[in-house]
Amino acid sequence: MELLGRRDLWWRRLIVAIPYLWLFVFFALPFLIILKISLADPIMARPPFSETVSADNFIFLLNDKLYAITYLRSIVLAAAATVLCLLLGFPMAYGIARSTPAVRSFLLLLIVLPFWISFLLRVYAWMGLLNNYGVVNNLLIWLGVIDQPLQIMYTDFAIFLGLTYSYLPFMILPLYATLERMDLDLVDAALDLGASRTAAFWDITWPLARPGVVAGCLLVFIPAMGEYVIPYLLGGPEAMMIGRVLFDEFYFNRDWPLASAVAIMLLVILVVPIVFLQRNQAREAESAA
């Protein structure tokens, strides 16, 4: 089969090579550099790490309970925010996907509108909402629900709210994309065959929306896990998330090797569930094809 000339073959390889080259330069290479730094020791020099190779940083990370707790807290907060994003995002995406085209584009505009304002500003705005003399507390006091301001600011709850707020669009958009494509007759067919509205949802809508759910959850969970700004601004000094630890180690302690080790660990924690999910999806796709 000499259908493809040598030149064509060459072109093809080149085109396929471009994304791989991109990934190598901007992902694999930095990763390898970070990996190398994580195996070094911190020194007072420039750059602030030695040329030695040891697993000391990782051993330190694994033995210090504080890091384990911080990783765990990050996982719990990110997971909780992901779940709330899903609970809020699904009905919103569903509503948008089922509305008339004119209303739909308006609603989608509302979803992406916050991106026009700096992320940092929006988190600052939450500080204004949540602090002891903020809008929320004042409103509750004015309504007579409470008579002392609630301590919301500088708690894990504030981080949780901040994460949910910031990442909600990343849940809604992929969900909307899958729901919008779904054939409405499928749900009608289920109803016609005797399924109640609830049963039709779980039998038809939910399984068909799964790719969107998975994409949305990953898009929320992964960045939420490494989030730095939100825990820094909304969380208390002891309410550490791993992104903040990473920043502090790097910036204040100038312990580049330890910071790198923290980053590598974070990557490992994130990569394992993603690989698992992708395997799952690949297997499903295989059994469907």
Added chain:
Amino acid sequence: MSQPDPSFIRLQGISKHFGDFVAVDNVDLDIGRGELFSILGGSGCGKTTLLRMLAGFETPTAGRIEIDGVDVTTVPPYERPVNMMFQSYAVFPHMSVEKNIAYGLRKERAPAAQIAKRVDEMLELVQLADFRRRKPVQLSGGQQQRVALARALIKRPKVLLLDEPLAALDKKLREHTQFELMNIQDELGITFVVVTHDQEEAMTLSSRIAVMHKGRFLQVGKPKEIYEYPCNRFVADFIGTINTFEGTVTAVDDDGIAIESTDAGTSITALGQHDVAVGKPACIAVRPEKVFIGRDEPSDSSDIRMRGVVDDLAYLGNLSLYRVRLASGKIILVSQQNRQRSAERYVEWEDEIWVSWRPRSSIVLVEDR
């Protein structure tokens, strides 16, 4: 077959409005038990909307729907003794063929053994036993359509609604499936309501047809009645091809009417009593196959006769089609069966010929209401 019951499905004054738009306009209809009833009409005339009201997906703006003596106007779809085969098939993409087919019984919480047995029967019926574990994406269009049919039939509904069941199939498969559908309907004795925009399909399939236009029924009747006695111009035009002649009524009596047609340049007669008056405009029509064509002047003086020139002709094997230009310039269509094999065709291009038909073949068309 089940006992006759002329109003098994009964629609009374059914209307459906979408905002200002009237999709279905005050429809009355009775469908008998075990009928294969077709709703025929052009795109957007409200066929699907009517079917969706029967299935329970839309609530009528006004009117009442009864099935087997029970008022189901506000009954939700999952509680109606009705199943539907969708225009898009709507086969569940994430379920295998057998899961799709079993779905209705599952929701009924039927015993597993019974489900398995009925699924096997259905797979047999639609000849998909070898494909039971496949997913819909692995099936052809025709096979998906059969899955949809089996899935809709497994609960043995009193009524099966089919929305353009054959639209997505190629001609050969469509003809084959038409007869399959008729066999299945005959075997199971289920009442079928079929929506279609294909008049040939409606003619082949149905015991009765309703011709729908702009949300209204123009005529309801047996295929033969609708074809031979269309009640107005739209129906006549929609079902098959027809030649129409405009004219002024010159005579009306108990046996028939006559019009003087400027189109034809002659007088045209029709039998039967009609609601027309002398001096008023009227329209008489005739089907192409009712018209005879020949070189010689027809002998029977009661026939309607005209002279013309063969403008075009097409030999289709069993039929020959002619386009004949009359002296007035009007084109009429004639189709003739090729009963005898002749070395040369009897009538050729540009031949001067006579066309004629019997008065009883004339159809008097009233204006569209």
